[in-house]
Amino acid sequence: MSYFDTSSPNAKRIPVTLLTGFLGSGKTTLLNQLVQQSSMSRALVIINEFGEIGLDHQLFTASTDGEQIELSNGCICCSIRTDLAQTLRDAVWRFSREGQRQFDRLIIETTGLADPAPIVHTLMSEAKVARHYALDGIVTVMDAASGSTTLDRHEEALRQAAMADLLLITKQDVASTDQLEALRQRLAAINPSATQTLLDYGHIEANALLGLGIDDMSTRRADIQRWLGEAATHTATPHAPTLSPGALFARVDSAEVQTGMSPAAPLPDPNRHDDHIRAHCFVFERPIKAARLEAWLSLITSLMGHDMLRIKGMLDIEGRERPLVIHGVQHLFHPPVELEAWPGDERFSRLVFITRDIPRETLEMTLGDFLGG
Incomplete structure:
Protein backbone atom coordinates (compact mmCIF):
# COMPACT_ATOMS: atom_id res chain seq x y z
CA MET A 1 0.00 0.00 0.00
CA SER A 2 1.17 3.51 -0.77
CA TYR A 3 2.26 5.62 2.17
CA PHE A 4 -0.04 8.34 0.82
CA ASP A 5 -3.06 6.26 -0.21
CA THR A 6 -6.09 7.46 1.77
CA SER A 7 -8.56 5.20 -0.04
CA SER A 8 -8.36 2.37 2.50
CA PRO A 9 -11.52 1.96 4.59
CA ASN A 10 -11.15 3.60 7.99
CA ALA A 11 -13.82 1.81 10.01
CA LYS A 12 -14.01 2.72 13.67
CA ARG A 13 -11.57 0.49 15.50
CA ILE A 14 -10.97 -0.12 19.20
CA PRO A 15 -8.39 2.39 20.51
CA VAL A 16 -5.38 0.84 22.25
CA THR A 17 -3.28 2.58 24.89
CA LEU A 18 0.12 0.97 25.43
CA LEU A 19 1.27 1.65 29.01
CA THR A 20 4.96 1.04 29.48
CA GLY A 21 7.79 2.09 31.75
CA PHE A 22 10.77 0.47 33.42
CA LEU A 23 10.59 -1.73 36.52
CA GLY A 24 9.41 0.17 39.58
CA SER A 25 8.35 3.31 37.71
CA GLY A 26 4.79 3.17 39.05
CA LYS A 27 2.72 1.68 36.21
CA THR A 28 0.51 -0.48 38.43
CA THR A 29 -0.22 2.38 40.85
CA LEU A 30 -1.17 4.54 37.88
CA SER A 41 -15.39 1.92 32.90
CA ARG A 42 -15.57 0.01 29.60
CA ALA A 43 -11.85 -0.60 29.24
CA LEU A 44 -10.35 -4.06 28.82
CA VAL A 45 -6.95 -4.31 30.55
CA ILE A 46 -4.20 -6.72 29.50
CA ILE A 47 -1.39 -7.08 32.04
CA ASN A 48 1.89 -8.68 30.99
CA GLU A 49 4.10 -10.19 33.67
CA PHE A 50 7.57 -11.65 33.43
CA GLY A 51 8.47 -14.75 35.39
CA GLU A 52 6.80 -17.93 36.52
CA ILE A 53 4.94 -16.25 39.39
CA GLY A 54 3.13 -13.06 38.50
CA LEU A 55 2.53 -10.36 41.11
CA ASP A 56 1.29 -7.26 39.32
CA HIS A 57 -2.12 -8.72 38.52
CA GLN A 58 -2.59 -9.44 42.25
CA LEU A 59 -1.87 -5.77 43.05
CA PHE A 60 -4.21 -4.56 40.34
CA THR A 61 -7.78 -3.78 41.35
CA ALA A 62 -10.13 -3.87 38.35
CA SER A 63 -13.01 -1.43 38.14
CA THR A 64 -16.55 -2.67 38.65
CA ASP A 65 -17.32 -2.83 34.94
CA GLY A 66 -13.89 -3.48 33.51
CA GLU A 67 -12.24 -6.76 32.57
CA GLN A 68 -8.67 -7.99 33.05
CA ILE A 69 -6.47 -10.49 31.21
CA GLU A 70 -3.07 -11.63 32.44
CA LEU A 71 -0.31 -12.71 30.05
CA SER A 72 2.42 -14.36 32.14
CA ASN A 73 5.63 -16.37 31.92
CA GLY A 74 7.19 -14.28 29.21
CA CYS A 75 7.78 -10.78 27.93
CA ILE A 76 5.02 -9.44 25.74
CA CYS A 77 7.49 -7.99 23.22
CA CYS A 78 9.29 -11.24 22.44
CA SER A 79 8.46 -14.75 23.66
CA ILE A 80 4.68 -14.31 23.94
CA ARG A 81 3.94 -11.98 21.02
CA THR A 82 1.85 -14.75 19.46
CA ASP A 83 -0.09 -15.01 22.73
CA LEU A 84 -0.83 -11.29 22.55
CA ALA A 85 -2.06 -11.52 18.97
CA GLN A 86 -4.30 -14.49 19.82
CA THR A 87 -5.62 -12.71 22.93
CA LEU A 88 -6.50 -9.62 20.92
CA ARG A 89 -8.24 -11.68 18.24
CA ASP A 90 -10.22 -13.64 20.83
CA ALA A 91 -11.16 -10.65 22.99
CA VAL A 92 -13.61 -9.29 20.43
CA TRP A 93 -15.91 -12.30 20.88
CA ARG A 94 -14.78 -13.48 24.32
CA PHE A 95 -15.97 -10.23 25.93
CA SER A 96 -19.26 -9.97 24.08
CA ARG A 97 -22.75 -10.51 25.39
CA GLU A 98 -25.67 -11.18 23.05
CA GLY A 99 -23.62 -9.97 20.11
CA GLN A 100 -22.56 -6.71 21.80
CA ARG A 101 -18.91 -6.11 22.65
CA GLN A 102 -18.49 -5.25 26.34
CA PHE A 103 -15.43 -3.02 26.01
CA ASP A 104 -14.76 0.15 24.03
CA VAL A 120 3.17 -1.94 18.00
CA HIS A 121 4.33 -4.19 15.14
CA THR A 122 1.79 -6.81 16.25
CA LEU A 123 -1.01 -4.23 16.35
CA MET A 124 -0.19 -3.00 12.85
CA SER A 125 0.97 -6.10 10.97
CA GLU A 126 -1.40 -8.85 12.13
CA ALA A 127 -4.30 -8.45 9.71
CA LYS A 128 -6.92 -9.91 12.04
CA VAL A 129 -5.70 -7.65 14.84
CA ALA A 130 -5.38 -4.46 12.81
CA ARG A 131 -8.93 -4.94 11.52
CA HIS A 132 -10.30 -4.40 15.03
CA TYR A 133 -7.67 -2.30 16.88
CA ALA A 134 -5.87 1.01 16.35
CA LEU A 135 -2.96 2.32 18.42
CA ASP A 136 -4.20 5.39 20.26
CA GLY A 137 -0.95 6.19 22.02
CA ILE A 138 2.14 5.01 23.85
CA VAL A 139 2.31 6.24 27.46
CA THR A 140 5.63 5.79 29.27
CA VAL A 141 6.05 6.17 33.03
CA MET A 142 9.38 7.50 34.31
CA ASP A 143 10.66 7.57 37.90
CA ALA A 144 11.92 11.09 38.72
CA ALA A 145 14.39 9.84 41.33
CA SER A 146 16.05 7.00 39.41
CA LYS A 171 7.82 10.09 42.42
CA GLN A 172 8.74 13.74 42.18
CA ASP A 173 8.09 13.94 45.94
CA VAL A 174 11.20 11.78 46.62
CA ALA A 175 13.40 13.30 43.89
CA SER A 176 15.57 16.37 44.26
CA THR A 177 14.95 19.42 42.12
CA ASP A 178 18.21 18.72 40.25
CA GLN A 179 17.20 15.09 39.57
CA LEU A 180 13.82 16.13 38.23
CA GLU A 181 15.18 18.89 36.02
CA ALA A 182 17.98 16.69 34.65
CA LEU A 183 15.48 13.94 33.77
CA ARG A 184 13.11 16.37 32.03
CA GLN A 185 15.92 17.84 29.94
CA ARG A 186 17.18 14.41 29.01
CA LEU A 187 13.73 13.18 28.01
CA ALA A 188 13.27 16.32 25.91
CA ALA A 189 16.48 15.51 24.03
CA ILE A 190 15.52 11.85 23.51
CA ASN A 191 11.92 12.51 22.46
CA PRO A 192 11.09 16.19 21.86
CA SER A 193 7.66 15.46 20.39
CA ALA A 194 6.33 13.75 23.54
CA THR A 195 4.39 15.73 26.14
CA GLN A 196 5.84 15.57 29.65
CA THR A 197 3.42 15.52 32.61
CA LEU A 198 4.31 15.44 36.32
CA LEU A 199 2.05 13.13 38.31
CA ASP A 200 0.82 13.96 41.80
CA TYR A 201 1.18 10.68 43.71
CA GLY A 202 0.43 8.69 40.58
CA HIS A 203 -2.86 10.45 39.82
CA ILE A 204 -3.93 11.84 36.45
CA GLU A 205 -7.27 12.28 34.74
CA ALA A 206 -7.78 9.34 32.39
CA ASN A 207 -8.87 11.64 29.55
CA ALA A 208 -5.31 13.01 29.41
CA LEU A 209 -4.17 9.60 28.13
CA LEU A 210 -6.81 9.33 25.40
CA GLY A 211 -6.78 10.61 21.84
CA LEU A 212 -2.99 10.66 21.48
CA GLY A 213 -2.97 8.92 18.07
CA ILE A 214 -3.87 10.19 14.61
CA ASP A 215 -6.96 8.14 13.77
CA ASP A 216 -9.37 10.77 15.12
CA MET A 217 -7.34 13.89 14.36
CA SER A 218 -8.71 14.74 10.93
CA THR A 219 -10.49 17.79 12.32
CA ARG A 220 -8.30 18.46 15.36
CA ARG A 221 -5.60 20.63 13.83
CA ALA A 222 -4.13 21.87 17.10
CA ASP A 223 -3.56 18.27 18.20
CA ILE A 224 -1.43 17.64 15.11
CA GLN A 225 0.86 20.50 16.16
CA ARG A 226 1.24 18.90 19.60
CA TRP A 227 1.68 15.42 18.11
CA LEU A 228 4.52 16.56 15.87
CA GLY A 229 6.10 18.60 18.65
CA GLU A 230 8.34 20.68 16.40
CA ALA A 231 5.58 22.34 14.41
CA ALA A 232 6.09 25.80 15.88
CA THR A 233 9.86 25.93 15.48
CA HIS A 234 10.17 26.75 11.79
CA THR A 235 11.05 30.41 11.46
CA ALA A 236 13.41 32.33 9.20
CA THR A 237 16.35 32.38 11.58
CA PRO A 238 20.05 31.51 11.24
CA HIS A 239 19.20 28.20 12.93
CA ALA A 240 17.39 26.99 9.81
CA PRO A 241 19.95 27.18 6.99
CA THR A 242 19.13 25.93 3.51
CA LEU A 243 20.61 22.50 2.84
CA SER A 244 19.49 21.61 -0.65
CA PRO A 245 18.93 23.24 -4.04
CA GLY A 246 15.92 25.52 -4.22
CA ALA A 247 15.46 25.62 -0.42
CA LEU A 248 13.58 22.35 -0.57
CA PHE A 249 14.09 21.64 3.10
CA ALA A 250 15.47 23.49 6.07
CA ARG A 251 17.30 22.14 9.06
CA VAL A 252 15.67 22.01 12.47
CA ASP A 253 18.00 20.51 15.07
CA SER A 254 16.59 18.29 17.79
CA ALA A 255 17.91 20.75 20.36
CA GLU A 256 15.69 23.44 18.83
CA VAL A 257 12.49 21.41 19.01
CA GLN A 258 9.62 22.85 21.04
CA THR A 259 9.68 20.99 24.37
CA GLY A 260 8.11 23.28 26.92
CA MET A 261 11.48 23.60 28.66
CA SER A 262 13.08 26.92 29.46
CA PRO A 263 15.14 28.21 26.48
CA ALA A 264 17.90 29.09 28.90
CA ALA A 265 18.19 25.55 30.21
CA PRO A 266 21.52 23.83 29.39
CA LEU A 267 21.39 20.96 26.94
CA PRO A 268 22.04 17.42 28.19
CA ASP A 269 25.53 16.00 27.94
CA PRO A 270 25.80 14.65 24.34
CA ASN A 271 28.16 11.92 25.52
CA ARG A 272 25.53 10.21 27.66
CA HIS A 273 24.26 6.76 26.68
CA ASP A 274 21.14 8.20 25.11
CA ASP A 275 23.32 9.67 22.36
CA HIS A 276 22.34 6.50 20.46
CA ILE A 277 18.70 7.58 20.29
CA ARG A 278 18.02 10.94 18.69
CA ALA A 279 15.18 12.97 17.21
CA HIS A 280 15.77 14.54 13.79
CA CYS A 281 13.31 17.08 12.43
CA PHE A 282 13.05 18.45 8.90
CA VAL A 283 10.91 21.18 7.37
CA PHE A 284 10.17 21.13 3.62
CA GLU A 285 9.47 24.54 2.15
CA ARG A 286 8.09 23.40 -1.23
CA PRO A 287 5.44 20.80 -2.11
CA ILE A 288 6.89 17.30 -2.30
CA LYS A 289 6.53 14.88 -5.19
CA ALA A 290 4.79 11.88 -3.68
CA ALA A 291 6.64 9.29 -5.78
CA ARG A 292 10.07 10.61 -4.76
CA LEU A 293 9.28 10.74 -1.05
CA GLU A 294 7.69 7.29 -1.16
CA ALA A 295 10.80 5.86 -2.83
CA TRP A 296 12.97 7.44 -0.14
CA LEU A 297 10.80 6.16 2.72
CA SER A 298 10.87 2.66 1.20
CA LEU A 299 14.66 2.79 1.00
CA ILE A 300 15.39 3.96 4.52
CA THR A 301 12.81 1.73 6.19
CA SER A 302 14.05 -1.34 4.34
CA ILE A 326 1.77 9.87 8.12
CA HIS A 327 2.95 7.78 11.06
CA GLY A 328 5.37 4.85 10.94
CA VAL A 329 6.99 2.50 13.42
CA GLN A 330 10.13 0.82 12.10
CA HIS A 331 9.18 -0.38 8.59
CA LEU A 332 5.41 -0.28 9.08
CA PHE A 333 3.09 2.67 8.41
CA HIS A 334 -0.40 3.46 9.63
CA PRO A 335 -2.95 4.35 6.96
CA PRO A 336 -2.40 8.08 6.27
CA VAL A 337 -4.90 10.67 7.48
CA GLU A 338 -5.92 13.68 5.38
CA LEU A 339 -6.70 16.78 7.45
CA ASP A 357 22.40 5.04 15.73
CA ILE A 358 21.34 6.66 12.45
CA PRO A 359 23.38 9.85 11.90
CA ARG A 360 21.46 12.92 10.90
CA GLU A 361 23.88 13.34 8.01
CA THR A 362 22.66 10.05 6.52
CA LEU A 363 19.08 11.31 6.46
CA GLU A 364 20.15 14.69 5.05
CA MET A 365 22.28 13.16 2.30
CA THR A 366 19.65 10.69 1.14
CA LEU A 367 16.88 13.28 1.35
CA GLY A 368 18.91 15.58 -0.86
CA ASP A 369 19.58 12.79 -3.35
CA PHE A 370 15.91 11.86 -3.70
CA LEU A 371 14.19 15.21 -3.35
CA GLY A 372 16.72 17.83 -4.32
CA GLY A 373 16.37 17.62 -8.08
Missing part, protein backbone atom coordinates in the same frame (compact mmCIF):
# COMPACT_ATOMS: atom_id res chain seq x y z
CA LEU A 31 -3.32 1.85 36.30
CA ASN A 32 -5.18 1.19 39.55
CA GLN A 33 -6.44 4.75 39.78
CA LEU A 34 -7.11 5.07 36.05
CA VAL A 35 -9.57 2.19 35.91
CA GLN A 36 -11.60 3.62 38.79
CA GLN A 37 -12.52 6.61 36.62
CA SER A 38 -15.77 6.66 34.68
CA SER A 39 -14.08 7.23 31.30
CA MET A 40 -12.32 3.87 31.74
CA ARG A 105 -11.08 0.64 24.81
CA LEU A 106 -8.01 -1.51 25.42
CA ILE A 107 -5.11 -0.85 27.79
CA ILE A 108 -2.00 -3.01 27.55
CA GLU A 109 0.35 -2.75 30.53
CA THR A 110 3.72 -4.19 29.55
CA THR A 111 6.41 -5.68 31.70
CA GLY A 112 9.09 -3.16 32.65
CA LEU A 113 11.54 -4.92 30.33
CA ALA A 114 9.42 -4.64 27.18
CA ASP A 115 10.48 -2.87 24.00
CA PRO A 116 7.33 -1.15 22.65
CA ALA A 117 8.26 -1.56 18.97
CA PRO A 118 7.41 -5.28 18.55
CA ILE A 119 4.09 -4.77 20.35
CA GLY A 147 15.01 7.72 35.82
CA SER A 148 18.34 9.15 34.64
CA THR A 149 20.27 6.19 36.06
CA THR A 150 17.81 3.80 34.44
CA LEU A 151 18.30 5.49 31.05
CA ASP A 152 22.08 5.13 31.50
CA ARG A 153 21.91 1.42 32.19
CA HIS A 154 19.02 -0.03 30.22
CA GLU A 155 18.40 0.11 26.49
CA GLU A 156 14.78 -0.93 27.05
CA ALA A 157 14.11 2.22 29.09
CA LEU A 158 15.60 4.37 26.34
CA ARG A 159 13.34 2.83 23.72
CA GLN A 160 10.31 3.19 25.97
CA ALA A 161 11.05 6.91 26.38
CA ALA A 162 11.91 7.42 22.72
CA MET A 163 8.68 5.94 21.40
CA ALA A 164 6.29 7.62 23.83
CA ASP A 165 3.51 10.00 22.89
CA LEU A 166 3.14 10.97 26.55
CA LEU A 167 5.81 10.81 29.27
CA LEU A 168 4.44 10.61 32.81
CA ILE A 169 6.96 11.47 35.54
CA THR A 170 6.29 9.88 38.92
CA LEU A 303 17.69 -0.61 5.19
CA MET A 304 17.28 0.90 8.66
CA GLY A 305 13.81 -0.25 9.76
CA HIS A 306 14.90 -1.79 13.07
CA ASP A 307 16.57 1.46 14.15
CA MET A 308 13.90 3.78 12.73
CA LEU A 309 11.85 3.81 15.91
CA ARG A 310 9.16 6.27 14.83
CA ILE A 311 8.41 8.51 11.87
CA LYS A 312 5.81 11.27 12.08
CA GLY A 313 4.97 13.74 9.37
CA MET A 314 2.53 16.32 8.08
CA LEU A 315 3.12 16.66 4.36
CA ASP A 316 2.36 19.10 1.58
CA ILE A 317 2.10 16.69 -1.34
CA GLU A 318 2.25 18.13 -4.84
CA GLY A 319 -1.21 18.12 -6.39
CA ARG A 320 -3.06 17.93 -3.06
CA GLU A 321 -4.71 20.91 -1.40
CA ARG A 322 -4.98 19.42 2.07
CA PRO A 323 -2.21 18.18 4.39
CA LEU A 324 -1.50 14.48 4.75
CA VAL A 325 -0.40 13.00 8.08
CA GLU A 340 -9.52 19.13 6.56
CA ALA A 341 -7.20 22.15 6.55
CA TRP A 342 -3.68 23.30 7.37
CA PRO A 343 -3.02 24.22 11.00
CA GLY A 344 -1.92 27.82 11.39
CA ASP A 345 -1.10 30.17 8.54
CA GLU A 346 1.97 28.44 7.09
CA ARG A 347 1.76 25.63 4.56
CA PHE A 348 4.88 23.46 4.65
CA SER A 349 5.81 19.86 5.36
CA ARG A 350 7.35 18.59 8.59
CA LEU A 351 8.99 15.18 9.15
CA VAL A 352 10.12 13.95 12.56
CA PHE A 353 12.35 10.88 12.94
CA ILE A 354 13.27 9.16 16.20
CA THR A 355 16.19 6.86 15.44
CA ARG A 356 18.82 4.69 17.02
